[in-house]
Amino acid sequence: MNLTGMVYRPPYEANSLLLQVTLGCSHNKCSFCYMYPDVQFAVCPMEQVEADIEEAAEAWPNVKRVFLEHGDAFVLSADRLLNIADSIHRNLPNAETIAMYASIQNIRRKTDAELRRLRDAGINWLDIGVESGLDSALQYMNKGHTAAEAQKQLLRLTKAGMDYSFNAILGCGGAERWEENAEATARLINAVQPHLLFLGTLHAEPGCRLYADMKNGTFRECTIGQLLDEQELLIRRLELDNTIYFGSHPSNIVPMQARLPVHKEEMLAIVRQTREQLRSKLEEYPVRGGEGSILSR
Template identity: 30%
Template sequence: MYDYPLFRPPSEANSLIFQVTLGCSFNRCSFCNMYRTKEYRERQWEEIKTEVDITSSAYPETRRIFLADGDALNLQTDKLIKIIKYLYSSFSNLERVACYAMPKNLLQKSDFDLDKLREAGLGMMYLGIETGNDALLMKITKGATSKGILQACQKAKAHNFVLSCMVILGIGGSTYTKQHIDDTARLVSVLSPDYLAALNLQLEEGIYEEFIRKFGEPYIPVSDYEVLDELERLVSQISPQRSIVFRANHASNVYSLGGTLPDDRKRILSLIEGLKKRPELLKPKVLRRF
């Protein structure tokens, strides 16, 4: 029985989900209302174990598991290792366990802890970069700097975790669109995650006013054309040190596209160029969700 609301990355759609923590221990990013209705708490081992026991009988073929909510990596390392080991012993076909990671979670874990987590079978982390621009990171109250994000991602890579990062198109509005994309492309190029997802900012009811207030100056939303322009510049400017699987296929995006960078760069850019001339092909606004 889930404690709603429940979120997981699109690529974990076929994974079993266990809520080992509820909510987000930070819960202050101004653009995010995922866990505003929840108080952060860690679930008891006995509760988690019971769920695993019941679910492993019902879904013994499970190959992938996602640990929710927003902050599983905030758990004490020993407890998280105990959970991960129990999952592998309960699901004999399990291949991958993944979770969200905040930069601060990764920076707080020691190299020893990360090695132990990797050995136990935590294989993949999803980390929101949002933007590589420090002024914007402050405005959206991300609680991280570009340097911290880079260090956190490098730490994850150094310990052989598969790293999937998210950035948000439109997060700086029209005013900061250049700085946002220039700095984000630069940061992404340096850290070269295995996967990169570009989402579209959608300010849902309930956080709009807070976002504007924290932004500290008038926020001028980007148009669909400008979103495509940001996407075009992002894809053009990323110079990865190794291949990145790139996706803009989230529910928030104006159009679903993807490919591998740098190999598919030309194809993606040509698609974006075409979309700029054919706005009728874009997803209707009412169907976009963050």
Template identity: 80%
Template sequence: MSLTGMVYRPPYEANSLLLQVTQGCSHNKCTFCYMYPDVPFSVCPVEQVAADIEEATRYCPDVERVFLEHGDAFVLSADRLVQIADAIHARLPKVKTIAMYASIQNIRHKTDDDLCRLHECGIDGLDIGVESGLDAALQYMNKGHTAEEAKEQLLRLTDAGIDYSFNIILGCGGEELWRENADATAALINAVQPHLLFIGTLHAEPGCRLYQDMKRGLFRECTFGQLLDEQERLISGLELKDTIYFGSHPSNIVPMQGRLPKHKQAMIEAVREKREQLRRHLNEYPQRGGEGSILNR
């Protein structure tokens, strides 16, 4: 099976078959991103994908979930994705779900009919880096979408029956806008009612623009105290019917998982408890480690 370059996948895809259908990311411009800096975006040849599916029939014939690589495989046309899904189902008949990373732009470029066709062939569980509901933060992070566009496209996905993970990054607004970031992000999440929330915390690795901006003082990251305040404010502002909160990313100060609204108060208490534990360090800046689930092949 050919998987080129660094391979990233969400933690809950640990048991999925990783099938490469694109290389790199078609956007590749997010201010904080260091995933594919030197990887020109390309689409994998049909023959390579077919050969990889054939190889998978030998070592994981009973696999039930496939995750398409790399950074935004949902950029592929609906026709190509249906073709890939048909090839998977033909050779791996137990596959129920075909998931992948997707951007708001990727959804925008598909019609409602496309989305319904994709749902019908098992494409589900998209992993979407929405990051924030605050336009100023989205613009600085160069996400290529506004909060209103994210809302519109995510509601289209829901209408088509496609579930997704709404990924957010605490600290996207920096020291100046953490309150606004919490409030606007909670409002966007409430408007779209995602099935899954995936929470990470902003950190910059050498090689991305954010790292350079931080070094030059052009972006002032949040302190421990501000990140905890932002997290509490965000959770407090969430009015959800039934959403999984997946916050175990290693960048998070308070790793936790739960269900909202059921565990809302317990989560708020957990943040307050951590603030109390860190009371002597609230004005300091966290030193964070590497990005979450990275498979280095």
């Protein structure tokens, strides 16, 4: 069983079976993304997917969770996803959850009835790069959805009984709009009440549009101080009934895992303490790839 190209998965899928069903990302246009720069999107042949499932069943017969690769596997038609789920359940009888990355557009293209059928077939976890609730940031990041569209589609998922992770990025609004970004993103998160909130911090790698814009000054990134202010404001504005907060992404200045609303005050205190600790660095910019290590520098 081979996985083609770079393989990305959420950190909490470390023990899941990674099963390739597509190659690359059907959108592949987000201005900060460097995941599949030269990969032509393709759907894997069903025979290959079935052969991989059978091979996996021999090696790991007790798999409980399967994560479908690559960048937005939920782009597949409901029928194709149902066929894959059927093959997984026939070969891996202990598989409880089938998860994958999904975009807002992927959800929009499925009917309510299809979402329910997919949920009934065990597809019960989507990792969704919503990124922001601020339309100007979404437009610049070229996400292909507005905040209103994201809200509508995420509420459809909830109605279908499907759990998901709302992935948001601190710093999406840049230095001019960190405050607006925090307020708008918190509003959207509150409106949809996700099961899990996955928080990362904006950073750019050479080759993506954002990197070029940062270099030529078109996009002004947030300083460490602004990122901490944005994080504090975002958390302060969150009004959630029961959401897991997963903020341990290596890009984050304040790595944190918690549950909201119970840990809200503790989380705010940690952000404030971090600001104190980093007093001399607040005007600096996070070092790419080393943001989470700022505290130990």
